[in-house]
Amino acid sequence: MNKKNNLTQGSILRNLVFLALPIMVGMLLQTAFNIIDTIFIGMLGAEALAAVAITFPVVFIFIALASGLAVGSTTLVAQAIGAKNYKKADNVAEHSLILAGMVGIIIAVLGIIFGEPIFVFMGATPEILELTLLYSNTIFIGFIFLFIGFISQGIMQAEGNSKTPMINMAISVVINIILDPIMIFGLFGFPALGIFGAALATVISRSIGAGLNVWHILKSRGIIKIKPKDFSFKPKILKDIFFLGAPASAGHLTISVGLTLVMSFVGGFGIFALAAYGIGTRLDSLAILPILGLISATIAIVGQNIGAKKLHRAKKTIFYSTTISAVLMTLVAAILFLFPKPFFELFSSDKEVVSIGIVYLSIIAFSYPFRGILMTISAGFQGAGKTFLAMVLTGVYWVLIIVLAFFLKENQGLEGIWFAFLFSALAGTGITVLVYKTSLWIPKELKQIN
Numbered sequence: 271m272n273k274k275n276n277l278t279q280g281s282i283l284r285n286l287v288f289l290a291l292p293i294m295v296g297m298l299l300q301t302a303f304n305i306i307d308t309i310f311i312g313m314l315g316a317e318a319l320a321a322v323a324i325t326f327p328v329v330f331i332f333i334a335l336a337s338g339l340a341v342g343s344t345t346l347v348a349q350a351i352g353a354k355n356y357k358k359a360d361n362v363a364e365h366s367l368i369l370a371g372m373v374g375i376i377i378a379v380l381g382i383i384f385g386e387p388i389f390v391f392m393g394a395t396p397e398i399l400e401l402t403l404l405y406s407n408t409i410f411i412g413f414i415f416l417f418i419g420f421i422s423q424g425i426m427q428a429e430g431n432s433k434t435p436m437i438n439m440a441i442s443v444v445i446n447i448i449l450d451p452i453m454i455f456g457l458f459g460f461p462a463l464g465i466f467g468a469a470l471a472t473v474i475s476r477s478i479g480a481g482l483n484v485w486h487i488l489k490s491r492g493i494i495k496i497k498p499k500d501f502s503f504k505p506k507i508l509k510d511i512f513f514l515g516a517p518a519s520a521g522h523l524t525i526s527v528g529l530t531l532v533m534s535f536v537g538g539f540g541i542f543a544l545a546a547y548g549i550g551t552r553l554d555s556l557a558i559l560p561i562l563g564l565i566s567a568t569i570a571i572v573g574q575n576i577g578a579k580k581l582h583r584a585k586k587t588i589f590y591s592t593t594i595s596a597v598l599m600t601l602v603a604a605i606l607f608l609f610p611k612p613f614f615e616l617f618s619s620d621k622e623v624v625s626i627g628i629v630y631l632s633i634i635a636f637s638y639p640f641r642g643i644l645m646t647i648s649a650g651f652q653g654a655g656k657t658f659l660a661m662v663l664t665g666v667y668w669v670l671i672i673v674l675a676f677f678l679k680e681n682q683g684l685e686g687i688w689f690a691f692l693f694s695a696l697a698g699t700g701i702t703v704l705v706y707k708t709s710l711w712i713p714k715e716l717k718q719i720n
Contacts, residue, residue, distance in 0.1 A: 277430050277571045278352055278578040282586045285430075286567055286594075292432035294563030296423075298556075299439040305616075306443075307468045308552055310450050312617045318465050319618060320541050321401035323548020324394050327529035328385065329409055330522075332377045336417045338519025339369060340424035341652050342511040344566075345573045347428035348653070351493060352577025363425045363494045365507045367484065370421040374414030381410035392530060393537025393544070405469045412473030415480040422483035427570050429493040434486050442479030446471055517657035521648075521664035528668035532687060535675055539684050546626035549617045553631065557606060560598040561642045564591045565649040572653025581716045588650035588706070595642035607635040626684065633688040637695035644699045651711045659711055667698035 277285050311318045343366035350359035389402050423435040449471035456462030463470065487496055529551070536547045568591045575583040606613065614627035644667065648660040671694040678686030705711070 277348075277574040278580055278583065282571070282583055283590050285571055286564070286587060286590055289427070289430060289432050289570060290563040290567035292436040292563075293427065293566045294560050296432070296436040296439045297559045297562040299436070299443045305552060305556065306447055306450055307472060308549065308617050310454050311465060311468050312619075314454075314464060316541060316545050316618070316620055316623065317398050318401060319545045319548060319623075321394075321398045321465065322405055322468075323544055323551070324389060324392055324398070324533060324537075325402055325406040325409070326548060326551055327392070327533050328381070328388055329406065330525070330529060331527070332381060332410075332413060333416065334522030334525065335373065335377060335519045336370070336413075336420040337522045338515040338517070338657075339366070339373065339417070339511065340420040340515075341518035341569065341657060342366075342513070342515025343421055344424035344428045344569055345514050345653060345655060345657070346507075346510055347425055347494070348570045348573030349577035349655070351429055352574035356493065356495075359429075359493065360495050361502075361504060361507055362511065363487065364496055364498075364501050365504070366421045366425065366511060367418065367487075367496075369508060369511065370417040371414060374417035377417070378410045378413045381413065382407050385410065388530075392534050395541070398541075401465050405465045408466060408469035408473060412469075412476055415473065415477040419476060419480035419483060422480060422487055424566075425487060425494055426483070426492060427566050428573065430570065430574075431492050432567070434492075435483060438479050438482040438486070441482065442475045445478055446475035449474060514652075514655060514657050517661035518652060521657075521661035524661070524665045524668045528671055531672050532675055535679055535687055536684065538679075542620065542622040543626055543684060545618065545620070546614070546623045546630060549614055549623070549627055550630045550634065552617070553606070553613055554634070557602045557638055558599070558641065558645070560602070561595050561645050564595050564646050567591070568646055568649040569653040572650050573655075576654050576713060576716065579716060581712065584650070584654065587653075588647060591646040591650065592643050595646045596639050599638040599642035603635040603638040606631050606638075610635075629685060630688055633685065634691055637692045640695040640699040644695070644702045647702050647706050650706075654711050655713060656711045659705070663698070663702050663705065666701060667694055670694035670697055 277289070308319070308322065311322055343362060346362045347359050350356070350362060385406050386399070386403060389399060389406070394402050426432070426435050450468060451457055452460050453463050453467030453471045454465075486492075487494060490496065533544070533547065536543050568587060571587045572584045575581075575587065610628045610631035611624060613631070614624045618624060644663070648663055651657070651660040671690050674690035674693055675687045678690050680686070682689065
């Protein structure tokens with residue numbers, strides 16, 4: 271194994287930082303996709319903003335499956351590399367890419383078929399339903415590229431390469447920045463496509479990013495060596511990917527369902543509340559970017575060290591990751607709490623939307639440090655192969671949010687919904703820390719090392 275890709279040796283903190291930093295930048299670029307779209311779509315008015323906002327939880331439902339499969343693939347590849355079983359690592363990567371393409375097609379079809387009734391349930395009014403479907407159906411069609419992009423990125427991160435996915439994402443985002451104004455507003459003789467143009471630009475950009483990832487892997491420039499002519503289908507590998515990925519997907523699905531239900535609660539307070547919450551979720555995505563980088567790095571590093579039977583290094587990785595996340599998220603929380611207005615004004619000039627958004631951030635910001643701790647510890651569980659345990663903890667967190675939001679909104683209105691996020695983060699983090707202190711997350715064969 272190339273030393274620079276060996277996460278079972280050397281400084282744990284250095285491995286974590288150097289693997290996480292490019293992932294953080296990549297996540298920043300990924301979020302730039304959504305932010306750029308939102309800024310340009312915001313120029314089309316509150317109805318367009320609300321249409322995109324209401325699609326976000328549903329789209330996230332399908333992203334949940336992609337993320338889960340990526341976790342399963344990353345964990346298996348990382349553990350195989352840690353155990354120096356490179357042939358198995360190659361096989362897992364091959365099966366993962368094929369699975370990504372197949373599932374992407376299926377999800378695209380399901381999204382188009384069931385999108386309308388779901389959006390209506392969430393509170394999409396007739397004046398925004400047509401815009402919502404125009405945007406979402408285009409995004410659904412591009413899901414095959416989204417799935418392949420997630421999986422291929424996870425494969426490279428599992429072998430300790432986070433730089434290449436970052437570069438490919440940067441290329442994709444630049445293309446999106448160029449295409450967005452051209453397709454939305456009709457520049458340089460191109461027809462003005464409005465919200466459809468924003469979705470089309472995103473799909474084209476993502477397809478290019480995914481293509482670059484796959485090209486790099488097929489060129490065998492890393493540890494993984496994929497040779498289509500040598501491919502041998504093995505159902506057990508698919509079973510293992512699903513076994514590890516299904517709980518992770520379910521955890522992400524829980525988040526998606528939770529977001530959908532919360533969106534339906536918020537929808538009862540009107541279109542301005544929907545628009546503000548939509549922007550708020552985008553800012554949330556931006557706020558937790560450092561944690562997403564740490565999560566991916568933690569899964570890969572813990573996975574390799576569990577595969578190499580180095581439990582002490584896995585534990586130290588989780589400790590460092592959690593400490594860094596708490597510090598970073600405290601800084602992010604302070605910035606958003608002190609200066610909420612400028613961030614919301616990036617996306618909307620509507621005074622009512624901005625006013626609601628300021629209250630949102632003044633409450634939600636306090637939850638960020640606790641969410642960071644919860645997410646990074648759960649990532650350690652996933653790297654150890656305990657994806658079901660991570661799913662349960664995510665489920666508990668979101669059940670708390672939904673229950674509290676349902677009751678608090680009756681007496682406290684929108685602010686009650688925002689407080690539900692804060693209280694749930696406090697409780698969920700406490701539970702997760704307690705579970706970590708047990709041996710539930712440690713694989714059986716390593717418990718004697720504990």
